[in-house]
Amino acid sequence: MKPMIRHVLLVEDSEELADNLAEILRAADFETKVVHSAEQALGVLSSQAFDSIVSDLRLPKKTGVELLACLREQGLKTPVILMSAFADEQARATAHRLGAVALLDKPFNCARLVALLDGACSPSP
């Protein structure tokens, strides 16, 4: 049986980190699309479905949490994993309330990100 292709949208404004993470995700068999802002992410999401989204918290305009809020408003239930260099309590609480899978503090263990994505992308029973 052909394994199901898992699509991940990566939202990260640091080019080096986006590049590294995309390489790690692709090596772990995730079809990865990279964008650099929440606005770009929303644009892509309007025409394409993803199994999971990995997003930085601090982005050029809208934040990762705001992106998550937009998705939920649109009724999109896509699992979201947030990454942050330093999240304040408020961002943490909002992320949790909006049902983010996790908020990873940078720098994080890359194997953990892969494991979280494996869980998030598995088809729900």
Added chain:
Amino acid sequence: MAGVVEDFYWALSRDSFANAVITGGTAQVERLKATLNVWVVSLLSGPHDESYVASRNRIGRVHVRINLAQEYMLTAVNRVRFGLLNIVAAHLTGEEAHQTAHAINRALDLDLALMLDTYREDSATRVDANARLAAIGQVAASIGHELRNPLSVAESSVYLLRQRLKKIGLEDPGLDKHSLRIQEQLKVCSDTITTLLEMVRDAPFARSQFLLAPLLDDVWQRTPRGNGVALTLDVPDTLHVFADREQFGQVLSNLFRNAVEAVSAAPLQQVTVSARLTVDGTEVYVQDSGSGVDESHRDRIFDVLFTTRAKGTGLGLALCKKIIDRHGGEIRLEPSGGSGARFRVWLPTPALEPKATPAATTTPKAAT
């Protein structure tokens, strides 16, 4: 005289702040009464020497520590003044009464001045430390934030490198050792930033009552150490503490790390932890068999960025102090009784629910 002391604690028992602070019940009140009695007796009989001044300074410091407003000190001394002058009026007459009252007033004024002086001095030190922390905090938060992104890039690059090495099947102990070492050192950088940010972050603070021994055990298991280091635990199984478990664990973790490091080059590698219930809280002692703290450093070890170790950040004990202060507790380095350093951490028992009466003069801190 006993009447003056009784009256004082009768007045105190009607005060909401005093009720919130004095949590040790009748036993503590009796102990405090004895202290007040000693105070009044020494006030009247002297000798008014250097140790007398030191004892008044100590009284001032204790009241600063429990955040007692200065007005209380004035009111309290006046209550005693009133009681003593009443005794004079009841037993003496004429010139003798006048002179005795005058002497009592002068002695009380001097006492008050001595107590309030240390009060001011200690408050000023606290304000300085807070201002310094706030300034460091601003810088630390922005540097920490900026460094975490590049660290994240480095971390993911090492991860990719190691994966690639595995993939091409290249077995080179040198490559393996050094890539691992980069990973470890990135972790050290990241942990330092985390500690720094913890210093300035007002982490959510949720206290609960829990057993101390399992936490000590847990923290010790996670403390990096050589094989030779032995831990002696003298903690009653049923002993509870009232604290934020995670933050108190962080305090213990820092003390354990320091202790382990202190004994690493010592002939005897022993860390001893003991704990017991006191009238008003729980005290925990962490002692090591190292060479102890240099006398000239004793006053500064809790200062931010103060360190004597090549690899130290000067943040560990400062963070411990911040956390314990937040608990209304106390952390200090005990006088060295022989070898090694001995830290005492004291946490108060849960305060009685402050009574919400209209007469309350202080706003109780938000319940946690």
